[in-house]
Amino acid sequence: MLLPKLFTCSKSYSKEQFTKDFISGIIVAIIALPLSIALAIASGVSPEKGLYTAIIAGFLISLLGGSKVQIGGPTGAFVVIVYGIIQKYGIEGLTVATFMAGFFLVLMGLLKCGNMIKYIPYPITTGFTSGIAVTIFSTQIKDFLGLNIDVPSEFMHKWIVYFQNLSSTNMQSLLIGLTSILLIMLLPKINKKIPPTLIAIIFSTFATMYFNLNIDTIGSTFNNIPSTLPSIHIPNIDMNMVIMLIPSAITIAILAGIESLLSAVVADGMIGGNHRSNMELVAQGIANIGSALFGGIPATGAIARTAANIKNGGRTPISGIVHSITLILFMIILMPYIKLIPMASLSAILIVVSYNMGEWDAFKRIHKFPKSDSVVFLTVFLLTVFFDLVIAIGVGIVLSSFLFMKRMADVTDIRPVSYTYEEVDETTFEYKVQIPKDIYIYEINGAFFFGATDKFIKTMKNINNLPKVFILKMSNVYAMDATAYNALEATKDLCDKNGIKLLILDIQYQPLKVLKKCEFITSTNQDILFKDFDSVFNEALNIVNGYYDRQKDIPEIPQTHTA
Numbered sequence: 001m002l003l004p005k006l007f008t009c010s011k012s013y014s015k016e017q018f019t020k021d022f023i024s025g026i027i028v029a030i031i032a033l034p035l036s037i038a039l040a041i042a043s044g045v046s047p048e049k050g051l052y053t054a055i056i057a058g059f060l061i062s063l064l065g066g067s068k069v070q071i072g073g074p075t076g077a078f079v080v081i082v083y084g085i086i087q088k089y090g091i092e093g094l095t096v097a098t099f100m101a102g103f104f105l106v107l108m109g110l111l112k113c114g115n116m117i118k119y120i121p122y123p124i125t126t127g128f129t130s131g132i133a134v135t136i137f138s139t140q141i142k143d144f145l146g147l148n149i150d151v152p153s154e155f156m157h158k159w160i161v162y163f164q165n166l167s168s169t170n171m172q173s174l175l176i177g178l179t180s181i182l183l184i185m186l187l188p189k190i191n192k193k194i195p196p197t198l199i200a201i202i203f204s205t206f207a208t209m210y211f212n213l214n215i216d217t218i219g220s221t222f223n224n225i226p227s228t229l230p231s232i233h234i235p236n237i238d239m240n241m242v243i244m245l246i247p248s249a250i251t252i253a254i255l256a257g258i259e260s261l262l263s264a265v266v267a268d269g270m271i272g273g274n275h276r277s278n279m280e281l282v283a284q285g286i287a288n289i290g291s292a293l294f295g296g297i298p299a300t301g302a303i304a305r306t307a308a309n310i311k312n313g314g315r316t317p318i319s320g321i322v323h324s325i326t327l328i329l330f331m332i333i334l335m336p337y338i339k340l341i342p343m344a345s346l347s348a349i350l351i352v353v354s355y356n357m358g359e360w361d362a363f364k365r366i367h368k369f370p371k372s373d374s375v376v377f378l379t380v381f382l383l384t385v386f387f388d389l390v391i392a393i394g395v396g397i398v399l400s401s402f403l404f405m406k407r408m409a410d411v412t413d414i415r416p417v418s419y420t421y422e423e424v425d426e427t428t429f430e431y432k433v434q435i436p437k438d439i440y441i442y443e444i445n446g447a448f449f450f451g452a453t454d455k456f457i458k459t460m461k462n463i464n465n466l467p468k469v470f471i472l473k474m475s476n477v478y479a480m481d482a483t484a485y486n487a488l489e490a491t492k493d494l495c496d497k498n499g500i501k502l503l504i505l506d507i508q509y510q511p512l513k514v515l516k517k518c519e520f521i522t523s524t525n526q527d528i529l530f531k532d533f534d535s536v537f538n539e540a541l542n543i544v545n546g547y548y549d550r551q552k553d554i555p556e557i558p559q560t561h562t563a
Contacts, residue, residue: 002109002279004064009316020313025322027312028071028305031195032058032323033330035305035353037218037338038346039074040297042139043082045091046222047338048331049296050074052229055327057287057299062320064283066276067264071305071320072287076350076357077255078298080135080389085248087153091295093245095235098292100242100249105256105285114277117257121404123369123377124396125258126359131384131392133358140347140354144177146170146215155386173215173344176204180348197349204345205337218346219339227335229328232293251390252288256300260284263301270310304356372403405451412446414459417473437465438547439540441505443473448511450483457487466498468547469540475506480514489520501543503528505536 032054040050054073061072085094108114135155141162142151149165152158180200187196208215218225264275284300291299309319331338366374376399383392417435435441440463446452472491480488495502507515507529515521521529530536 001276002282003276004279004283004317005066005068005276006063006317009068009318013316013318017315018318021316021319022322024309024312024314025319026326027195028309028314028319028323029326029330030198031308032071032073032302032305032327033338034197034201034341034346034349036074036327037341038349038353039076039079041218041221041343041346042076042079042136042350043074043297044086045082045094045297046225047218048225051327051331052294053291053296053299055229055324055331056294056296057291058327059321059324060287060290061260061283061299061301062317062324064279064286065301065317065320066279066281066283067267067301067306068273068275068316069267069271069306069309069314069319070260070264070275070280070301070317071309071323072260072284072299073302073305074297075259075300075302076136076353077129077132077259077300078252079139080132080384081248081251081255082297083139083153084388084390085245089241089245092235093241094297095233095292095295096237096241097245097249097252098288098296098298099235100245101252101256101298102285102288102290102292104249104253105288106282107285108253108257109278109281109283109285112278113257114261114281117261117277120254120258120397121373121376121400123373124380124393124400126362127377127380127396128384128389128392130358130360130362131381132389133354134381134385136350136354136357140350142347143216143343144174144347144351146173146344170215172213173342176207176213176215176342177344177348177351179207180204180345181352184349184352200348201341201345204342205340208342209340213342216343217339218341218343221343225335225339227332229331230295233295234293247390247394251393252298253285254393256284256288256298257281259303260301263303263306266303267306267310270307271315372407376400376403405449408447408449409451409455412444412448412452412455414442414444414452414456417441417443436541436544438468438544439471439537440467440469441471441473443476445476448474448477448480448484450481453483453487456484457490460491460494466500468499468544469501469503470495471503471505471536471540473505474508474511477511478508480511482514485514485518485520488515489518492520501528501540503530503536503540505530505533 033051036050036054037047038050040047040053058072061070065072082094085097089097138155138158139151141147142149145162145166147162147165147168147170149161149168151161180203183200183203184196187194187199207213208217260280261277264277264280267273268275280301287299291297309323314320362377366377369377376396379399380392380396383395442459444456448456492502494500512521512529530539
């Protein structure tokens with residue numbers, strides 16, 4: 001249903017709920033302020049761009065989204081890919097990639113792909129999330145230690161440079177960073193209502209000013225930070241750049257879709273709601289387009305900020321709208337003070353963010369995973385850390401697909417049948433059917449698709465003495481694709497060539513639909529389809545008897561049933 005939740009919530013809105021939403025929106029804005037700045041800096045852009053993203057994208061996500069309580073803005077998931085785009089294509093390239101990602105998200109929503117996101121395997125999401133966490137952590141060491149060095153972008157080279165320059169650590173910067181981490185970790189144990197990141201920022205800023213510490217601040221690192229929203233900027237579109245940025249844009253769209261819908265699912269569990277996944281994707285797309293036009297970075301639903309919104313009483317999109325408006329006021333009023341925030345304190349915030357976002361339990365349980373899932377998890381994790389998030393996700397999806405197909409093919413069983421079955425009335429009777437040598441019955445168990453057709457073809461080729469009747473039992477085949485159909489058609493051609501009658505037993509709806517659509521089954525040959533064993537077996541006996549009648553050489557046929 002493509003209808004924003006805001007329109008649904010407004011029907012029964014009350015003053016009491018507005019008060020709760022208003023207070024919650026302000027609290028979430030206080031939490032989002034330092035996070036948005038820190039995530040922008042970690043992504044390789046100036047701090048105000050994180051605020052632009054939280055304001056513009058956050059507003060549009062709440063206004064148009066399919067979740068009542070979703071809070072949108074920049075998140076840690078985008079840090080790696082945004083930084084990589086900035087390094088290769090600059091800020092114009094990032095704007096183009098974000099705009100394209102927004103278009104892809106809108107398209108995904110309109111095509112009703114909201115439920116398809118859940119098919120991204122767990123090892124891939126945990127692998128790249130943990131990889132992003134390690135990458136974010138590694139980018140914060142320079143400011144955390146106060147090192148005045150140029151840091152390479154490669155992971156290993158980065159850490160080599162860190163270790164080579166440990167002796168030049170700014171102890172004042174290190175002290176501010178460690179204090180900030182302690183405050184962020186310990187304050188929630190004392191009072192959960194106080195935003196720990198805000199307290200850490202305020203404390204570190206006042207300590208830096210009071211003791212006149214010689215450490216980097218936002219103002220000393222970034223010059224001429226604006227305190228108002230910019231005008232709309234449409235980037236220069238270079239088709240060569242557009243083509244090169246398509247993989248990055250698709251990755252941003254997938255990440256935004258996964259994280260926003262995951263956040264919406266978590267929120268549903270907390271409030272007992274039911275989000276509209278396709279509308280959420282459309283809103284995320286429009287929000288990213290809006291963020292790009294105002295100079296922001298990619299945005300998505302933020303799980304931590306959404307949870308904070310719920311815990312503080314937010315129950316409608318109004319709280320998210322208030323959060324965006326409050327951030328505008330913060331930017332206008334507090335920018336002179338924001339410039340005084342120490343870089344070490346922002347690094348401390350992101351170190352804690354990276355620790356919280358990493359799926360570290362997965363490493364403890366990796367030996368319990370199926371081997372194929374462990375391989376995918378470690379591959380995606382290592383590729384994210386050492387190479388590129390786009391490569392990691394692409395390789396992860398391809399590798400997962402191949403391993404899944406192999407797993408499905410392995411469980412698909414094609415074998416001859418020595419038929420035994422039970423009839424149940426008031427008592428149970430078991431009948432064993434003795435199959436004559438001129439009748440072959442083969443059974444397919446599992447998905448009959450291109451991954452399993454090789455097994456089917458090999459089984460057919462291994463039949464030495466050709467029968468007079470070939471019965472293919474398909475009661476356990478619930479899905480069949482074009483490759484499997486082609487193998488079945490080749491089997492039919494082989495039967496026709498050798499005068500073998502092909503009969504099909506108990507075919508299910510989807511395979512039957514494929515056979516009819518491909519005209520394998522027509523109105524003239526529907527007599528090859530049978531629903532129960534007795535009827536197909538009797539037909540096979542009639543065919544065999546008829547064959548020997550024509551040959552004037554009738555052998556003794558075994559009894560049909562032996563009790």
